Amino acid sequence: MKKLETNTEELIFESAIKIFHSKGLAGARMQEIADEAGINKAMLHYYFRSKQLLFEAVFKKAFMQLAPQIHQVLNSEDSLFEKIRDFADKYISFVVENRFLPTFIIQELNNNPDFAIQFFSQAEFPKPTHFLNQIKTEIQNNTIKQIDPKQLIIDMFSLAIFPFIGAPLLQNFTNLNEEEYNHILIERKNHIASMLINSIKK
Structure with missing residues (x-):
């Protein structure tokens, strides 16, 4: 049963x-x-x-599938550049299969802030401490440029998230059909990683 x-x-x-x-x-x-x-x-x-309770359950289930993957990437013993590539690959692969998640997060922040605040205060977010320290070490070793480590994390998430949140606008602006736009999203795995790595390496 x-x-x-x-x-x-x-x-x-x-x-x-x-x-x-x-x-x-x-x-x-x-x-x-x-x-x-x-x-x-x-x-x-x-x-x-209720529909709201179902929505919240779906939201929690999806988020808690993604969070451990990101935590594992940020806290692995891989090199900094490997982590950037792995993050782009895992995040975009997951969201391609769960396209609703970024939009759900924005919806909840705007429409149901009490739930969002409560959920995010209790959720086990990926801990970036090791990743931030790794960036500082690479700066000290003069292998990457002088950057704000937190800015790099924001760049990583922003570049990966917005094409999903802004899909209707960007798809129309670039005059791409659904299949073409999905291909662009997959290509961003390598595009984002290469762009970020090239922007910080010496």
Whole structure:
């Protein structure tokens, strides 16, 4: 019985992601999610009493899948440049499969700040201490330019995140169809890493 419940919950998550991604939180309907999952609305409400609670559960599940990956990258024993490449690869690969996540974060910060503040105060964020110290060491060793380590982290996340958040604007501005834009997103793994490395190395 427990396995059946787990499978049903996973099916609900997958269906909710699809509907939330295509229609957003405001436009999504619980009936649509139930239909997508192939269950009745009463069963959906058995697992999640409201659309907001389902949205928050999907948000938490996705975020907690990504956070450990980023933590592992930042705290590995790889070289600084390898970490930059690995970050770009893992982050973009994950978000390509979970396109809703960056938009969800922005939505929650704007529309439900209490939940966002509570969640982010409790969530286990990637700890960048080792990565920051590694940047300082590379500066001292004169292998990279004098930079603010925190600026580099902000650059890494910003360059990776915005093409997903700003997809409708950028896709229209660059006159790319869906398939072409998705190809651009995949190319950014190497593009971002090369650009950042070239900007800081001596």
